Amino acid sequence: MTPSRTTRLERGRNALGPALELVHTGRAPTRAVLTAELGVTRATAGAVAAELEALGLITVDSRPGGAAGAQGRPSHRLAVDAGGPVVLAAQVHADGFRAALVGLGGRIVATAPGCQDVPADPGHVLAAVVEAGAGLLAESGRRCVGAGLAVPSAVAEPEGTALNPLHLAWPVGAPVRELFREAVRDAGILPGTPGSPSAPGSPGAPGGPAVFAGNDVNLAALAEHRHGAGRGARDLLVVATGHRGVGGALVLDGRLHTGSSGLALEVGHLTVNPDGRPCHCGNRGCLDVEADPLAFVTAAGRDPGPEVSLLQRSRDLLRTEYGDPAVRSAAHLLVARLGLGLAGLVNILNPDRIVLGGLYQDLLKADPERLRAVVAERSLWGRSGSVPVLECALDHNSLVGAAELAWQPVLDDPLGTLAG
Structure with missing residues (x-):
């Protein structure tokens, strides 16, 4: 393979994540816009879009209808794949929880509310919300590539502990991210976790599944910035x-x-x-x-x-x-x-x-x-x-934000996280 060919391939692979984020956030509705935003050639943009389509992440409409009176051939339309993989998003609040499946583009595919008194044991409610999410996944038959949790507390990093769950009876410093990770692992809803097929290089590889937790308002802000009023x-x-x-x-x-x-x-x-x-x-x-x-x-x-x-x-x-x-x-x-x-x-x-x-x-x-x-x-x-x-x-913007956490590894490296 010639050095120039290798360089073009590397440039295209490096552009996969930025390209996916542009489509995910609605900033690249066409291949022409994608080409301009990435600063690459049309051929490279086309190859990048084709690779993302092969991964089941986006769709490419090569024959879109042009606007009335428009001159020239309209550019290929790009959109997230409505039938593609999803992530599990979970939210716990003062009167219960909600689980959801969320696709790229911040689109909520399915939700399952659970209204109950939130017990003092955070592990109990996190297991319940993951169980609800596992039920949604079983019904949908969709591939799950990560999981994110929103809680009404500051979440300290890098520990992933809830420092001040003031309106829940949880103990200060509850290890919510680890408890959530354990519940996701036990449910076997991610590749490489018990009860699900292992996939090298997937979020379930030895480095651990793509499971995250954050403060609910922080995550709402992230969602609104990418997909909503922000x-x-x-x-x-x-x-x-x-x-x-x-x-x-x-x-x-x-x-x-x-x-x-x-x-x-x-x-x-x-x-x-x-x-x-x-x-x-x-x-x-x-x-x-x-x-x-x-x-x-x-x-x-x-x-x-x-x-x-x-x-x-x-x-x-x-x-x-x-x-x-x-x-x-x-x-x-x-x-x-x-x-x-x-x-x-x-x-x-x-x-x-x-x-x-x-x-x-x-x-x-x-x-x-x-x-x-x-x-x-x-x-x-x-x-x-x-x-x-x-x-x-956005409706349920904390859930969408929790999903953004789970999608981030895919946005950073689509090929590395999904191919295998």
Whole structure:
């Protein structure tokens, strides 16, 4: 083989991962765009697309219909393969769990919710969510190439431990990633794990299966940046409140910012009311206790009732009873507290976009200009240049983000992880 031929082959193989990521995130819908984005020849781009198609990851439409009046032959259309492999995504929250199969492009193929009281033994619920995922895989007949888990806690790296699962009865420092890995191994749903066929070079090879865990809001931010309301943002701030508490995440230059050990952006512990409620962290008046669903329901004068219904009850109040003066007053109070917290983050981080999730999406819908006005009034950068404040665009974005973790080895090296 001539040196030039070898060089072209190496260049093409090295381009497989970047090419797959471009198609995965929707940034290369055609072969012409792929060629330009990769900076390669048309022949190399064509070979790369053909290799990804042979791996069952994308489809190439070589005869697409052109737009009316368009000149010349339209470029080959590229898309993720809707029938291709999937990853198992799992999420645990205050009122149970959800398992899902997620394909490339952030597309959820199937889901299985499990609503229950989350036990104090994290291994028990992680085994249950993996069992639900294994059931989905058995029904679908799809190949699984990795697994990712989202938990409502900071996850310390490199240990993969949940440091502060405040709204679960789990022990501090629970080894969630290892427990999740064990459950996945025991279920035999990845290549090379018990009960499944071994494949050299696969995620189940001796280096260990492609099993990951992360904070739920961090993963929601990753998903929104790649597939949702954060697409195209350079510095994306995501703040969300789910069933309990408040979380935040930051994506910088396309990468999730997790700090030196995975614990960055614990925005729930920003003080927004110095004389407010005691917080789990030892402080008072944090966003975590002053601007979550429990705080909203209480401020609206409603009985909190069963904790598991707090998020849905809060959303229902905003959607159906916003005309009630008590509900409107509670919403204004939460907007003021949230706006104060966001303004502080804008002053420090100077993001080019803010995306809100959970209950905050509904607050933004109920009175979109009020929250934006508070952020602009309280922040230097908000006054000097408008910072867009948007709702999350994805359903189950933490699940999609957990899937992104599991897909990353494939995006980095499609041939090495899937061929064999």
